[in-house]
Amino acid sequence: MFSFLDMINHYLGYVNLNVKLKNRIYTILGVIGVVYLLYVSVRWIQNGYAMRGSLILLVAIILAYFSVMNIFYYFTDKQAPLDISPKIEKMLGKTLGGTDPMTENRQQMREQRGNGLLNGTTIPANGYFDSKKILPGKVTVSPEQSANIAQLANQLQQMRLMTPDYGGLGSREIAQQLNQNKKPVYAIGLGVNIPYFELKQDGQQMIVYAGMNQAQKAPMGRITTVGLQPIEDVYDKVKLYLANVILVGGPYMEMGRNEPIEKQAPYMIRVQLAYERENHAQQLQKTAADMRQSSFSQSSVPTDTPASRMKRYH
Structure with a gap:
């Protein structure tokens, strides 16, 4: 036998x-x-x-x-x-079981998402910002916010705005990437654009809201750092704007003993923040106010007043 x-x-x-x-x-x-x-x-x-x-x-x-x-x-x-x-x-330190849901005969249904999401130039969701004034932000997520992110991921998948299929790659191609890059291969690639997002200030805290649209927005995380500086050190010195928010994480493949194996990770968000120095903005506002005040003063006081005419005769 x-x-x-x-x-x-x-x-x-x-x-x-x-x-x-x-x-x-x-x-x-x-x-x-x-x-x-x-x-x-x-x-x-x-x-x-x-x-x-x-x-x-x-x-x-x-x-x-x-x-x-x-x-x-x-x-x-x-x-x-x-x-x-x-x-x-x-x-x-060994694996006795794993899953490999990919098939090598599947055609390339979509390209890897997110190839140009984090380069600071392709910002389709929230306008265009100067790439020289964009910094990455670190986000801390509470359990409730993590549940909101998971729900948003389900909605994106149901609306077919996200397809966690490893870009249609088979196990052989995934194994080649793993051996070459030595990094996990995620089912959604480098990330997926979120349809709507905004930044709200709550005291010293900056909260990221996101969703399928403005009506369905929910808190997704709290920004703790901008670049390398804590948010407490910069929130009152610069004006911050959300340049981009993408969905990352989820199922991923890593190399097992002989073949790629799939593991689960929670979905997270990755943010980029555009900044504008507060002093510069205040200076522009002050200059504009001074110009308006000067224009109002010149237009409100006539050049030839009754008092001036009386002084001519005395």
Whole structure:
């Protein structure tokens, strides 16, 4: 029996199959092997070899557990119950299971989103800002705001404004990117533009509001730093504007022992802030006010008053 399974495994190595399909075949073969072990263990026990039969039965039960895990991983989209693989991975630094929902025959349905989102020049959602006056901002998110971001991600996906499909890449292309860049590959690429966003000041706090539109906006996070400076040091010295807000994070692929494996991460937002020095703006306002006051004074006082005419005769 084991020679037969080893022979099938050997010949599968000559066929260029999709990773997910190959893992499904291995899972089916594993189930057949588990059934065979259960049969052998029962026969050993029936023949009076209880110790040997019990040991084989124990091994068969352990292998049956992992076979069930593989069935969940490779044949369904559900989370396997009582999955101890993360604990084993943490202890041993190895992965015993994973998911690879990509297929190599899928066509390129869309390009990687976000290739030009963070360069300071392509700002479609909130106007154009000078790239020399744009700084990245760090955002802190509360649990409630994190739930708002997750809800916004679901809405973007339902409206087909976001497609977490790794740009249509197959597992082989993802593995090449992982080996080349040594960075995770996210399902939504570098990020997705958010349709509507605005910045509101609450005391010394700057809160980012975003949503599908102005009517559905919700708080998404609090800005803590602008560039390298804390927000408390700059909020009263410069005027800040939201130049861009994009959705990042979510499911991602990283390289496992032999193939890419998918992991889950929460969706987050990444912001860019345009700034204008407060002193410069105040100086412009003061100059304009002085010009208006000067113009009003000249127009309100006539050049030839009755008093001046009386002085001519005395």
